[in-house]
Amino acid sequence: xxxxxxxxxxxxxxxxxxxxxxxxxxxxxxxxxxxxxxxxxxxxxxxxxxxxxxxxxxxxxxxxxxxxxxxxxxxxxxxxxxxxxxxxxxxxxxxxxxxxxxxxxxxxxxxxxxxxxxxxxxxxxxxxxxxxxxxxxxxxxxxxxxxxxxxxxxxxxxxxxxxxxxxxxxxxxxxxxxxxxxxxxxxxxxxxxxxxxxxxxxxxxxxxxxxxxxxxxxxxxxxxxxxxxxxxxxxxxxxxxxxxxxxxxxxxxxxxxxxxxxxxxxxxxxxxxxxxxxxxxxxxxxxxxxxxxxxxxxxxxxxxxxxxxxxxxxxxxxxxxxxxxxxxxxxxxxxxxxxxxxxxxxxxxxxxxxxxxxxxxxxxxxxxxxxxxxxxxxxxxx
Numbered sequence: 565x566x567x568x569x570x571x572x573x574x575x576x577x578x579x580x581x582x583x584x585x586x587x588x589x590x591x592x593x594x595x596x597x598x599x600x601x602x603x604x605x606x607x608x609x610x611x612x613x614x615x616x617x618x619x620x621x622x623x624x625x626x627x628x629x630x631x632x633x634x635x636x637x638x639x640x641x642x643x644x645x646x647x648x649x650x651x652x653x654x655x656x657x658x659x660x661x662x663x664x665x666x667x668x669x670x671x672x673x674x675x676x677x678x679x680x681x682x683x684x685x686x687x688x689x690x691x692x693x694x695x696x697x698x699x700x701x702x703x704x705x706x707x708x709x710x711x712x713x714x715x716x717x718x719x720x721x722x723x724x725x726x727x728x729x730x731x732x733x734x735x736x737x738x739x740x741x742x743x744x745x746x747x748x749x750x751x752x753x754x755x756x757x758x759x760x761x762x763x764x765x766x767x768x769x770x771x772x773x774x775x776x777x778x779x780x781x782x783x784x785x786x787x788x789x790x791x792x793x794x795x796x797x798x799x800x801x802x803x804x805x806x807x808x809x810x811x812x813x814x815x816x817x818x819x820x821x822x823x824x825x826x827x828x829x830x831x832x833x834x835x836x837x838x839x840x841x842x843x844x845x846x847x848x849x850x851x852x853x854x855x856x857x858x859x860x861x862x863x864x865x866x867x868x869x870x871x872x873x874x875x876x877x878x879x880x881x882x883x884x885x886x887x888x889x890x891x892x893x894x895x896x897x898x899x900x901x902x903x904x905x906x907x908x909x910x911x912x913x914x915x916x917x918x919x920x921x922x923x924x925x926x927x928x929x930x931x932x933x934x935x936x937x938x939x940x941x942x943x944x945x946x
Contacts, residue, residue: 567658567794568785569943570668571600572905577775577893578744579678585621586633588776589674593634596670596778601787607780608666610640613653613673614897617642619688620680630672639666646692647844649673650900651930651939654779658794661783668784673901674776685772689896692933694805705769705845707806707934709761712847714812716763719862721850723763727754728869729846730767730890737887739918744773744893768846773893777901779908785946792908795831795925796942798824804936815935818855822929822940826857829942833857836881836942837923838910840903842931843888852929853883856940882920885910900930904941911945 573595575588610631618624627640643653650673657669677685690698715721731751737743757766785791800820843849853864858881886892886906889899907926909915926943
């Protein structure tokens with residue numbers, strides 16, 4: 565069964581201290597429903613992607629919580645998979661449609677993080693790590709720094725190449741009115757920013773953000789001319805901790821999820837025109853480019869630094885037109901849904917200043933933890 569995306573919407577991402585989760589969700593749902601030409605009464609199920617509501621907000625039952633807040637009376641589910649919660653919520657919502665159980669599904673991603681102390685947020689995020697990593701006092705900047713060091717050692721990746729990822733994504737975010745950071749930066753600024761966990765500096769790290777995103781999907785696309793549809797999807801998992809991995813320079817879950825999605829969509833990496841990848845840290849985008857098959861192992865850093873990601877069909881792949889997690893922001897439960905909203909808008913040709921000319925096939929790549937889970941979706945316009 566074909567699953568079509570009827571409506572998408574994203575809130576402003578950033579430090580939204582004066583906006584409650586209810587208000588974020590109400591606004592973004594209203595916008596997505598208008599885009600879909602549906603009403604709340606047409607929604608058969610609600611899926612909510614969120615990671616930290618129980619730890620930071622004391623509320624775990626988000627399916628019922630937001631169904632009640634919206635006035636929905638339907639099956640409602642919270643989906644948690646660390647920073648991949650949004651992508652996994654969408655994946656499960658699409659399964660509900662594909663099974664025939666539901667016709668119209670509303671998928672939400674939401675996170676409210678900046679109201680809390682940095683140490684509380686860091687502790688909550690490490691709930692996605694292994695017991696050994698938490699006992700050692702590790703944080704996600706420290707764990708990704710280990711991966712960066714391994715990639716530098718094995719492939720001669722440089723700090724300049726990682727900084728180039730930040731420069732590129734800040735430029736894209738400068739064209740995105742809803743991004744957390746809309747300021748372009750220079751390579752020198754990135755390279756001389758404060759050290760967080762060597763070799764990762766401040767501009768190598770995504771921020772703590774608030775925000776929400778919504779997508780309406782359906783098996784009935786009769787209201788929409790040339791809808792964007794899901795062509796392929798894959799989910800895979802790996803060990804929670806880095807110590808159990810065969811390599812620190814690749815996320816096997818992302819490789820496996822991508823292979824499943826490519827096979828289902830019957831496309832190859834060279835067919836992708838636009839992608840939103842999980843750049844929680846700049847090294848993560850470099851590894852994603854390689855794990856997704858866009859570039860050979862060890863070549864992504866140099867290619868991004870040179871501004872060259874040309875693939876096999878003479879087109880230039882454009883990555884993270886939203887600004888990515890790095891500059892658009894990373895409200896963790898909302899990120900995967902925002903990625904989908906961004907790619908769908910690109911494929912509709914409605915991305916205005918950041919539009920990728922002729923974009924026909926798009927991909928999203930959402931990762932939980934240090935790669936313990938990954939979900940990849942491929943989209944095309946009918």
